[in-house]
Amino acid sequence: MNNLELKNRDLDVIWHPCTQMKDHEVLPLIAIKKAHGIYLEDFDGNKYIDGISSWWVNMFGHTNKYINDKIKEQLDTLEHVILAGFTHEQVVRLSERLVKLTPKDLDKCFYSDNGSSAVEVALKMSYHAHLNDGNTNKNVFVSLKNSYHGETIGALSVGDVELYKDTYKPLLLKTIQTSTPKDMSISSAIQAARDFETLCKNKANTISAIILEPLIQGAGYMHMYHPEFLVKIRQICTKYNVHLIADEVMVGFGRTGELFACEVAGISPDFIVLSKGLTGGYLPLSVVLTSNEIYAKFYCDYNEHKAFLHSHSYTGNALACAAANATLDIFENDNIIEKNKLTAQYMGKKLEKFKNLKNVDTIRQTGMICVVALKGYEPEQRIGLKVYQYCLNHGVLLRPLGHIIYFMPPYIINEDEIDKMMDTAYDAINSLLSQS
């Protein structure tokens, strides 16, 4: 078996995500044979540093021995059981831990199997909680401009990235987009929060919730903002009886420097949505946590018809929960959040150098995510794709968002590997200068 053979068999039968398939007439499709630590290895023996944690999910490397062992143990005990009317040890332990670890007043866990469906769980719960309160008019959701919350129809409705949304507009729910702080300054944060307050003054009686990605809008070109924005939004939500849904699908589990991004701002949302890093990047699992207060609004005699009758077949899958418990063990045992602070500092120092390049507009960083924004290119030039290809040819997987080059490696990356990853990107961006 080699790359080419597998590529041809693949293209006969597989339709890949987020891909114009015709691109693969010229672009390589890389068949990965195995992976270990931060390295992916293809069928021709080439190795690649996984600089984007395999689409933002991997935390502690591929085929991590500890997580592998825990999943194997679970596999011979219980692989899955229906979670309605039944429970199991892994899901109970995981829920107890999440309730402890997340910001205060997030007391109950509701499981699903991917970020988008968990976002929709939170939206439905929010609307339904108001309804159970006798509030029939609160049926509009607010989100931020340039936000991303997934791609199922409900999740896409609260998103605002044209590339994914525009085609499907006729199918989507009506939602309102409010201002995102335009940069990382505190003044932009305050200004954007003011726009939300104005919106609430006029329409709060129809608004169920605001959903946002705390601190970093991931698929929205890694746009970052000041934590003060979250502080202000929390105050406004409380004042106007609007729920705050924190979509920490990407930023959760240490990406921003704290275990959860809401902690950076010292706030508690009414709902927190977690997925990607939850299982260390091993298995699909997502969860929505909310307060006992909201939970209580659904708790009554069956015939009052207030229950949350939402379900997914694989809710609370035991193998996925075992992977999640193993992931949390590593956070605890290896003091990861503290270690990440040093790793982030090192990445930040390396990032400075990019400012010397004439085609670099700005650099920015929040915790374990570093960004280099390029300037002077048209979208048609697909400049990100050129960086992607250059880096692949030099053993590094990065997947720029348009002209935004970003680094989001697994936490176990060491300094030499950071050098290799970021120096390769530097050379890639530098090489663009001599091409034009």
Ligand SMILES: *Cc1c(COP(=O)(O)O)cnc(C)c1O
């Ligand atoms: C990836 C992502 C989602 C969607 O998660 P999926 O598992 O891909 O459905 C939702 N919100 C944010 C912030 C994300 O980054």
